[in-house]
Amino acid sequence: xxxxxxxFLCRMGDNTLVLGHRVSEWCGVAxxxxxxxxxxxxxxxxxxxxxxxxxxxxxxxxxxRDADKLAFHRDVWDFRNTxxxxxxxxxxxxxxxxxxxxxxxxxxxxxxxxxxxNEQIAAIAEKSVKEVTYHQERSADTVIGLGDGxxxxxxRMQKALDKLWPYVGELFIGDxxxxxxxxxxxxxxxxxxxxxxxxxLDAVLAxxxxxxxxxxxxxxxxxxxxxxxxxxxxxxxxxxxxxxxxPDASW
Amino acid sequence: MVIEKPGxxxxxxxxxxxxxxxxxxxxxxxxxxxxxxxxxxxxxxVTVTPTYSGCPATSIINLDIETALxxxxxxxxxxxxxxxPAWTTDWLxxxxxAKLEEYGIAxxxxxxxxxxxxxxxxxxxxxxxxxxxxxxKAQWRCQDCLEPFDYFKCI
Numbered sequence: 001x002x003x004x005x006x007x008f009l010c011r012m013g014d015n016t017l018v019l020g021h022r023v024s025e026w027c028g029v030a031x032x033x034x035x036x037x038x039x040x041x042x043x044x045x046x047x048x049x050x051x052x053x054x055x056x057x058x059x060x061x062x063x064x065r066d067a068d069k070l071a072f073h074r075d076v077w078d079f080r081n082t083x084x085x086x087x088x089x090x091x092x093x094x095x096x097x098x099x100x101x102x103x104x105x106x107x108x109x110x111x112x113x114x115x116x117x118n119e120q121i122a123a124i125a126e127k128s129v130k131e132v133t134y135h136q137e138r139s140a141d142t143v144i145g146l147g148d149g150x151x152x153x154x155x156r157m158q159k160a161l162d163k164l165w166p167y168v169g170e171l172f173i174g175d176x177x178x179x180x181x182x183x184x185x186x187x188x189x190x191x192x193x194x195x196x197x198x199x200x201l202d203a204v205l206a207x208x209x210x211x212x213x214x215x216x217x218x219x220x221x222x223x224x225x226x227x228x229x230x231x232x233x234x235x236x237x238x239x240x241x242x243x244x245x246x247p248d249a250s251w
Numbered sequence: 252m253v254i255e256k257p258g259x260x261x262x263x264x265x266x267x268x269x270x271x272x273x274x275x276x277x278x279x280x281x282x283x284x285x286x287x288x289x290x291x292x293x294x295x296x297v298t299v300t301p302t303y304s305g306c307p308a309t310s311i312i313n314l315d316i317e318t319a320l321x322x323x324x325x326x327x328x329x330x331x332x333x334x335x336p337a338w339t340t341d342w343l344x345x346x347x348x349a350k351l352e353e354y355g356i357a358x359x360x361x362x363x364x365x366x367x368x369x370x371x372x373x374x375x376x377x378x379x380x381x382x383x384x385x386x387x388k389a390q391w392r393c394q395d396c397l398e399p400f401d402y403f404k405c406i
Contacts, residue, residue: 034380048301129337
């Protein structure tokens, strides 16, 4: 088995799975109906992409684990999502700030993966780029609308940015898995995406009248699985409850 | 035993009679998601591309294709998923676009918004939300007749 490839695919799939589940927590309780529908649609896209990434991870692993098995039968220490994705929703502003930070990275990453030496990865990325372009457009617009909105919405968006900023750095920190992917021409060096990310981020934050925190301290440990925040375990108790109570239950 | 293999044109005709489960006025071939039909020996292979990766209609579509073809006597059948090239609304047929509009869903436009209200044809329209009742649609509203309507997103 190509172990680094399996790890890499789990990272991609766990990011979309965990964030997709988080976003779906808004279903039925978002501030207005249109936003409720938009959030549910975004979650649906992310879960759909998860099926592609984790489905492929299972094939690469060759141990008869499909996407469902990987999603519902692993415990917290086996998850490889970045810490940003597992952060709680907070208020609507915090959810949209998290979405904007992730979408911006996600779109740059997927565009790079569309040129992957691995055809299956390139195809998944090509498909996902279309969906994520749409996500990023909406989350950037919302960050601008709320950041440059009322005094209250501006204050909440700045607070959200300050709170989430320490989880952004991890997206760009590479390790031996990333080095193996670069060597095989499968994926880009995470650090190489930073310049594009920063310039897009700065443009949106300027329009949103928000200030990027000066301290670039970054929490890490999500994508390696070394140390997730306490939030992921709680989320999994909800997400995996049915499969744990009734293993292999299906429709 | 000799197995009767219907011609590919016949198979395409059968598929053009299978409605989209979410928007039943258009067929799967109108939607442009059937990418290929071919015989691999005695097995009919139908290549399908998903509209959106998480679209819940995808599994129903596969089931509907299978049911329709089995109903026409096809016994050996495989469905192949193809992700690349990714589905685009450019593959919607002209007749599919016309049927959408008649049904009250504004068809996709390269400009990124509906040409006019599918009901009163007014060009004074505004976007309510980038997303709608299914992954493929957005919500718009006519500023003249004031009716909200679905717009088939252009991707």
